[in-house]
Amino acid sequence: MAQRDAAGSGAARRDAAGREPARVPVWSVIAMAAGAAAALTAAAGAVITARMSRAIVTPALPVDDVRILGHDEESGTIELSVTADSILPGEYSLRFTADTGHARLGEVLSVADGVVRRTVTAVDYGDLARARNGRISGWYYIHPRELGVPVDEVEVFTPVGPAPAWLVPAVDRSSTRWVIQVHGRGVRRGETIRGVPVFRDHGYHSLCISYRNDGDAPRSADGRYALGDTEWQDLDAAMTFAVDHGATDIVVMGWSMGGAIALQAMGRAVHRGLVRALVLESPAVDWVDVLRFQGRLHRVPEVLGDAAFATISHPWGGAVTGLEQPVDLRRLDFVERSDEVTVPVLILHSDDDGYVPSTGSRRLAEERPDLVTLVPFSIARHTKLWNYDRERWTASIDTWLTERGL
Missing domain, CATH: 3.40.50.1820 (Alpha/Beta hydrolase fold, catalytic domain)
Known part of the structure; x- marks a missing residue:
């Protein structure tokens, strides 16, 4: 019985012609997996590079990054989420609701529990009472x-x-x-x-x-x-x-x-x-210094940043960036x-x-x-x-x- 089981087991390992299948070395499996992973990584890197290079040269409005938590018209104050810009001393613009509104902010009154309270010196246009998001801008005057x-x-x-x-x-x-x-x-x-x-x-x-x-x-x-x-x-x-x-x-x-x-x-x-x-x-x-700084800020690997620079700097990159002529970063x-x-x-x-x-x-x-x-x-x-x-x-x-x- 033991011999029959062994023979049967051996037969199971043979193909129809009686040959044993070739064995795939472990290192080959690892290499294939690594190659697939590298291909996926390269594809992801190409997407990131394309997006970054387009973003560098495409005009766009800044993002509303400050939450408007409350506006008291009677006291002339506003409450905002705490950001590096919202707590700055001085006088600023508050551009809100995707640039459809504009107010002017005075000094900081208090900062506590993630909320900054400031004076509002003017609302030039837009409905600040209903606004939920905005951004702090140094662009103070309108005209x-x-x-x-x-x-x-x-x-x-x-x-x-x-x-x-x-x-x-x-x-x-x-x-x-x-x-x-x-x-x-x-x-x-x-x-x-x-x-x-x-x-x-x-x-x-x-x-x-x-x-x-x-x-x-x-x-x-x-x-x-x-x-x-x-x-x-x-x-x-x-x-x-x-x-x-x-x-x-x-x-x-x-x-x-x-x-x-x-x-x-x-x-x-x-x-x-x-x-x-x-x-x-x-x-x-x-600009390379500026763009590398921005890349680090957004945790983009430097190699991808350099690829984006190459994309905007060479004629072949126009298909990705939409640039009619490459940008000479050295100049x-x-x-x-x-x-x-x-x-x-x-x-x-x-x-x-x-x-x-x-x-x-x-x-x-x-x-x-x-x-x-x-x-x-x-x-x-x-x-x-x-x-x-x-x-x-x-x-x-x-x-x-x-x-x-x-």
């Missing part, structure tokens, strides 16, 4: 007329079409000094109104411009951001507008991505010879190109910016101490330095302009 100054609505004829701009004339209308204000990514020219008063005090006409794909100016053919690599052409057109209206000296002030646009125009604009200085607020000086790196800085530059940047790290600004200042002045802030976050400490922000620009005879 320059709120400053009590004359304002002309003008158009700048850019390569993509006529772009609206605000012109705030100098007190002395015969002045030939102009400042062109360039806003950042995901916002509009209203962001730059905060910069008008200090320059007006120094005798400047202020031109607050729009540029391609920002929601005010016309779209480019691809409808994508180029991080300054094409937008500088619209700033160049604004310089032409200024020259046609008597400008002989131009200062460019760039906010966030507007800083990258200003740096590009310094070396590439037709009228770059008239640019006397740059003032940069929370600027994107080195946008003004730490690497610091020797090409040709005019005085004032940089205002907070070390806890939270969006554009101050490392690029600090490195540029270290590379070019002869021309670059850095005024570091802390706590103030991204493009909210004026809101956090208006006096220091204004005094920094005022002193710098005075010392350089600008």
